[in-house]
Amino acid sequence: MHGGPSGFNNAPVTRTVVIASGILTVIFGIRSRSIRLGLSYQEIFKHLRLWRFVASEFAFSSTPELMFGLYLLYYFRVFERQIGSNKYSVFILFSVLASFLFEVLALVLLKDSTSSLASGPYGLIFASFVPFYLDIPVSSRFRIFGINISDKSFIYLAGLQLLLSSWKRSLVPGLCGILAGVLYRVNAFKIRRVKFPEFISSFFARLAWSSGSSSRTSPEEMHTKLTFCCCSSCR
Numbered sequence: 001m002h003g004g005p006s007g008f009n010n011a012p013v014t015r016t017v018v019i020a021s022g023i024l025t026v027i028f029g030i031r032s033r034s035i036r037l038g039l040s041y042q043e044i045f046k047h048l049r050l051w052r053f054v055a056s057e058f059a060f061s062s063t064p065e066l067m068f069g070l071y072l073l074y075y076f077r078v079f080e081r082q083i084g085s086n087k088y089s090v091f092i093l094f095s096v097l098a099s100f101l102f103e104v105l106a107l108v109l110l111k112d113s114t115s116s117l118a119s120g121p122y123g124l125i126f127a128s129f130v131p132f133y134l135d136i137p138v139s140s141r142f143r144i145f146g147i148n149i150s151d152k153s154f155i156y157l158a159g160l161q162l163l164l165s166s167w168k169r170s171l172v173p174g175l176c177g178i179l180a181g182v183l184y185r186v187n188a189f190k191i192r193r194v195k196f197p198e199f200i201s202s203f204f205a206r207l208a209w210s211s212g213s214s215s216r217t218s219p220e221e222m223h224t225k226l227t228f229c230c231c232s233s234c235r
Helices: 012-030 041-045 050-058 063-077 077-083 087-110 123-134 153-163 169-185 190-191 198-210 219-233
Strands: 143-144 147-150
Touching: 012 050, 012 063, 012 077, 012 087, 012 190, 050 087, 063 123, 063 190, 077 087, 077 123, 087 169, 087 190, 087 219, 123 153, 153 169, 153 198, 169 198, 169 219
Parallel strands: none
Antiparallel strands: 143 147
16 A cells, blocks of 8 residues: 655646645744634634635644644545546545535534634545545555554554544544545545546646656646546546
């Protein structure tokens, strides 16, 4: 079990998400506003702003959450390499939107107007645990202090740490992300057949190439590879 080649080779969308998440976390952390980014009942139904929605879905509220979150996002780049950047972009958008709707529903059911949910790409991260559990095989097993564990255990432990990092504040968005991943898995609304226009995958391919990827593949060659991956995944 591994993520394939090191770095972000053939994973330009993941690279963009990781960088965006890191930058937004630093920006709002410097301004001491990160703790107030999480969604709350009052913010949702009174004065939710678009920038706040974007920030709440991608900026972590603390350094430990940032470390574990970026590690998991980096590992899950394996899925972009499997299904192609185009379909992975659809997966990201669906996971973020579906988990957001589940979070809104949870806030309505909990009726707690005094607390907010943890901010960060919990929806994307925990939606990725669904294909991780079902599709990624165990490649090695070993014993530590008499306990049998596999190489996948470290990913689960990192996910558990992130899930419980802020107790209910992080538990709710994590569970909402898992539900979003299940919906994508069962192909709700035929989502797994949706594809973005090709210029989107071409844009990320050029972005990755121009950002100093270790591979010296040209943007046109990278776009061809991504297109081939997307087509192959539909067969």
